[in-house]
Amino acid sequence: MIGWVYIVLCAATSVLIAHLLKVIEFKNFDTIRVLTINYLVAFTVAFGTSGLNSFTELQIADISAPLFLAAFTGFFFIANFFIYSKSVFHNGVGISIAAMRISLLIPVLLSTLWYLEYLDFWQWIGVSLVFLTLFLLLPNKRKMLREPFSAAWLLLLLFLGTGIGDASLKVYEADFSGLLSKQQFMGFVFLTAFLLGVLAIAVRNRWAFTKGELFLGIAIGIPNLYTSIFLIEALERMSGGVVYSSVNVLTVLGGTILGVMKWGDRLTKVQWTGIFLTLISILLLI
Numbered sequence: 227m228i229g230w231v232y233i234v235l236c237a238a239t240s241v242l243i244a245h246l247l248k249v250i251e252f253k254n255f256d257t258i259r260v261l262t263i264n265y266l267v268a269f270t271v272a273f274g275t276s277g278l279n280s281f282t283e284l285q286i287a288d289i290s291a292p293l294f295l296a297a298f299t300g301f302f303f304i305a306n307f308f309i310y311s312k313s314v315f316h317n318g319v320g321i322s323i324a325a326m327r328i329s330l331l332i333p334v335l336l337s338t339l340w341y342l343e344y345l346d347f348w349q350w351i352g353v354s355l356v357f358l359t360l361f362l363l364l365p366n367k368r369k370m371l372r373e374p375f376s377a378a379w380l381l382l383l384l385f386l387g388t389g390i391g392d393a394s395l396k397v398y399e400a401d402f403s404g405l406l407s408k409q410q411f412m413g414f415v416f417l418t419a420f421l422l423g424v425l426a427i428a429v430r431n432r433w434a435f436t437k438g439e440l441f442l443g444i445a446i447g448i449p450n451l452y453t454s455i456f457l458i459e460a461l462e463r464m465s466g467g468v469v470y471s472s473v474n475v476l477t478v479l480g481g482t483i484l485g486v487m488k489w490g491d492r493l494t495k496v497q498w499t500g501i502f503l504t505l506i507s508i509l510l511l512i
Contacts, residue, residue, distance in 0.1 A: 229463035236456035237476035239449035244319050244481050246446050248489055251315035255439045261307050262423030263443025265416045268451040272413030292402035296411055299394040300418025306387030313384050316377040319485030324504040325381040327474040328359050332389025333396045352510025359507055362500030408458045474508045
């Protein structure tokens, strides 16, 4: 039962983050500044709850590989969050979340090809449906071919970035969870993302944080950390197929409802079909 509680909490925090990212663009805040504060809060809370006494006993040589993985993941986290923020503004909340959630394909393929986990016939059907679903979700496909920075490209980048980030968490869980606790690993992920955010602000020389940016950064930081923590907690109690599919289905449904009812997102019939196929493909990947 407690596993389902973590699943619901993970989905709820994911939808909350999407809503707050929409607020960033709606109020025309500086996205990088908000995300940098978000990661400052996230890594501070992560390290504060990780029990650093046990960490200081480890040798750097022992944890160099998970630290490199954390830095790699941190880069994709902040880059993907920036793309996510732009996508929820241009493509809508529901479509953006759907593009993120079908990226489940990437860690599934990693599990199959690298960790040699078995996929049955229906799971391969689900993998195939992902490509059709992504095609249906993309708006203005002709414009996408003409313009390299159209809204449709944001969905493709979001799909790839989320998938690579989730695959990195899979690698941590499979290979390095015995070396670093989940709070410690996520702390280093968010620390890397924070430092990259500071670097981006320094390059642009835009240090004038507003109160709204500070507030939103703090508001995003805590659910951003605990989305990953809730997911790992659920994975420790239930099978990965049930956890990933349940979280993704609940998040897609919640994001679509939020986008339509709160933000007035308008989806075409083709995109509604894409949302429906998103749910089907996720369920088939169980």
